[in-house]
Amino acid sequence: MNVALFVTCLNDALFPRSGQAAVTLLRRLGVDVDFPSAQSCCGQMHWNTGYRSETLRLARRFVDVFADYEAIVIPSASCGGMPAEAYATAAEAAGDMGLVRAVRELVPRVHELTTYLTDVLGAEDVGAYFPHRVTYHPTCHSLRAAPVGHRPYRLLCAVAGIDLAELPAQQECCGFGGTFSVKNAAVSGAMCADKARHVVETGASVLAAVDNSCLMNIGGRLDRDGHPVHTMHLVEILARTWEDGPVPELPLAAGAVAR
Amino acid sequence: MSRTFVGWPAFPRAAAAATQDMQLRSNVTRATGTIRxxxxxxxxxxxxxxxLRDSAAALKDEVLAHLDRYLLQAEEQVTAAGGTVHWARDAAEANRIVTELVRATGEREIVKVKSMLTEEIGLDNALEAAGISARETDLAAAIVQLGDDLPSHVVVPALHRNRGEIRDVFVREMGRHGRPAPQGLTDEPAQLAEAARLHLREKFLKAKVAVSGANFLVAETGTVVVVESEGNGRMCLTLADTLISVVGLEKAVPTWRDLEVFLQLLARNATGERMAPYTTTFTGVTPGDGPQRFHLVLVDNGRTRALADRVGRQALRCIRCGACMNICPVYERTGGHAYGSVYPGPIGAILNPLLKGPDDPQTASLPYASSLCGACNEVCPVRIRFTDVLLKLRHEVAEGDAKVKHPVEKAALDAVGAVMEHPAAWNAAVRAAGRVGPLMPRKRLPGPLRGWTDTRNVPEIPKESFRTWWKRTDGGTK
Structure with a gap:
């Protein structure tokens, strides 16, 4: 199948391991995945800060780069939601009806990663092994922009060896919000502090989510406070198998067995 | 003069101060958590x-699409029922009308209930300037007024105060404005309620003029509807000789049958009650029963401005239930005052710029007072898409007609955008990031980004980006 990975600009520059894990996992599931290198950014930062003309240029770019692929897989719910959420609106406002049509034609082929796994590939148990205590933060965009519902939980529950701990007040925003985190740094920091506290309360050694932006926020706080909780995109957990064994620097989950 | 939000600092500054006030945060967290x-x-x-949410949104949209028709119908009905309707374009005109109406009665002390709109237009200070004292009788509004405080929530204006603080205000202030607080008053809710009852009853029995707001205005009969928990509103609405209801243009609903939809939604969504304890409806004047003079002041004050905004007009559907602020993680950490308006929280973040225009730094800062988490969208009884309106308003500031601009941010985002648009430039930028990564301070970012590192570290920038890895390993195959 002619499948493209839109890795997102954040993952490209700051979290390449998530992109690599996505490639590993998709290949394991029989997907021939391509990375068109002309890709850059979905434009979310511009869109959410009010800069629509720049968003529009990046939307055109996205459509050009990905138009010929059967599926575009995105390891991020917030970036994954952008084409459906923003591109048509931005194009319509600019009177670019050609782009509106192109976006509408493309959007059904754009998939957030976990949705692609469960709904397109029909996978739930992806053959992963991760014998560590994990808590999962459902990011706001995974709840509301590209609603993935229970898919990440279903995927996580099927991971062998995992010890899944429920995150208290999980549906509350971590305070990232893109430029909100610097424009209203005090409020963002206060929200993040509460989220980080809840993460620590779970006793998990790994915090997982489907958005590295939120993980960067929460992880930045955990790191500042000296908490040894690792943040990992969900796909990095799903990509690991029995052959990989446990992650050496992480404590084993209680009752975990190595094969 | 009572305190007002005039000259209030922009949201980031006011909010930063509020997040440091641990008593405030604990009060707001407890209250919003309980209501939620x-x-x-x-x-x-x-x-x-x-x-019900679908119906409510559709009904409000119908009213907003034909506001002229419904308001004229309401005017006709109110007039036929013996009332008088006044139209006010803005705050100054509304204040002048109400002041003149009170002055004509010769009364110097009046009571008020249930009106955020009179707070919006600054009626109390306008009356005071004319030598008229207006005392709030809604319990939470009375607490705010006694404490020379400001409202912080649309349903529970004193939400930011706890029982102990309220007791202190009662003990200190009640005597200066009427019947003092009973000796030995504690912070027990029953005792506080009794103190308020005794203090306020004296006002109800003396006042000849009452000013009220309204939750709804039923156009087909010209009926004003006030929904409340305490019965203080009903005292005002029934005991005074002259009743002046100050009502925003957007409060109209077509018929009584439509009202049914809103009454089922409002109390559940606002206070978590199946029905509000008091729903008072009144139509014009009934000889020998209730106020014998009734004035309805219909106020625009920016509402037609908001109505002209294709995306923003949905904010006028709002029925002031407060659910958006109760669920908002930003509001929970700042309380309502940070928004610098009687309308705080997500609805304040959109309604204030829509009513006033985002032309001053305080108002223009409000659309950014959100992480865009979208929790408000899910609880709104009239399905306001807050995040759509916030984004539209941000666009107005960033690239539209708003007078407030953010030149540094625009330059930065333009530059980033230009790089992202060109494959070669973006490739080079991502590669360069890996090289400068180790040099970047992880605990203290410079310039406008330093807010991040006040409470958070920056992640390490990996030496090899994804695209470099992909190229080097031929897509991870070698």
Missing amino acids: GKRAKLVTERPDWED
């Missing part, structure tokens, strides 16, 4: 909840 819990439980009782 009650609401969530009652909403699940209604299998038709989503249908």
Whole structure:
């Protein structure tokens, strides 16, 4: 199948391991995945800060780069939601009806990663092994922009060896919000502090989510406070198998067995 | 003069101060958490909840699309029922009308209830300038007024105060404005309520003029509807000789049958009650029963401005239930005052710029007072898409007609955008990031980004980006 990975600009520059894990996992599931290198950014930062003309240029770019692929897989719910959420609106406002049509034609082929796994590939148990205590933060965009519902939980529950701990007040925003985190740094920091506290309360050694932006926020706080909780995109957990064994620097989950 | 939000600092500054006030945060967290819990439980009782929300949104849109027709119909009905209707374009005109109406009665002490709109237009200070004292009788509004405080929530204006603080205000202030607080008053809710009852009853029995707001205005009969918990509103609405209701243009609903939809939604969503304890409806004047003079002041004050905004007009559907602020993680950490308006929280973040225009730094800062988490969208009884309106308003500031601009941010985002648009430039930038990564301070970012590192570290920038890895390993195959 002619499948493209839109890795997102954040993952490209700051979290390449998530992109690599996505490639590993998709290949394991029989997907021939391509990375068109002309890709850059979905434009979310511009869109959410009010800069629509720049968003529009990046939307055109996205459509050009990905138009010929059967599926575009995105390891991020917030970036994954952008084409459906923003591109048509931005194009319509600019009177670019050609782009509106192109976006509408493309959007059904754009998939957030976990949705692609469960709904397109029909996978739930992806053959992963991760014998560590994990808590999962459902990011706001995974709840509301590209609603993935229970898919990440279903995927996580099927991971062998995992010890899944429920995150208290999980549906509350971590305070990232893109430029909100610097424009209203005090409020963002206060929200993040509460989220980080809840993460620590779970006793998990790994915090997982489907958005590295939120993980960067929460992880930045955990790191500042000296908490040894690792943040990992969900796909990095799903990509690991029995052959990989446990992650050496992480404590084993209680009752975990190595094969 | 009582305190006002005039000259209030922009949201980031006011909010930063509020996040440091641990007493305030604990009060707001406890209160919003309690209301959220009650609401969530009652909403699940209604299998038709989503249908009710659909109906409410559609009804409000119908009213907003034909506002002229419904308001004229209401005027006709109110007049036929013996009332008088006044139209006010803005705050100054509304204040002048109300002041003149009170002055004509010769009264110097009046009571007020249930009106955020009179707070919006600054009526109390206008009356005071004319030598008229207006005392609030809604309990939470009375607490705010006694404490020379400001409202912080649309349903519970004193939400930011706890029992102990309220007791202190009662003990200190009640005597200066009428009947003093009873000796030995504690912070027990029953005792506080009794103290308020005794203090306020004296006002109700003396006042000849009452000013009220309204939750709804039923156009087909010209009926004003006030929904409340305490019965203080009903005292005002029934005991005074002259009643002046100050009502925003957007409060109209077409018929009594439509009202039914809103009454099913409002109390559940606002306070987590199946029905509001007091729903008072009154139409014009009934000889020998209730106020014998009734004035309805219909106020625009920016509402037609908001109506002209294709995306923003949905904010005028708002029925002031406060659910958006109860669920908002930003509001929970700042309280309402940070928004610098009687309308705080997500609705304040959109309604204030829509009513006033985002032309001063305080108003223009409000659309950014959100992480865009979208929790408000899900609880709104009239399905306001807050995040759509916030984004539209941000666009107005960033690239539209708003007078407030953010030149540094625009330059930065333009530059980033230009790089992202060109494959070669973006490739080079991502590669360069890996090289400068190790040099970057992880605990202290410079310039406008330093807010991040006040409480958070920056992640390490990996030496090899994804695209470099892909190229080097031929897509991870070698």
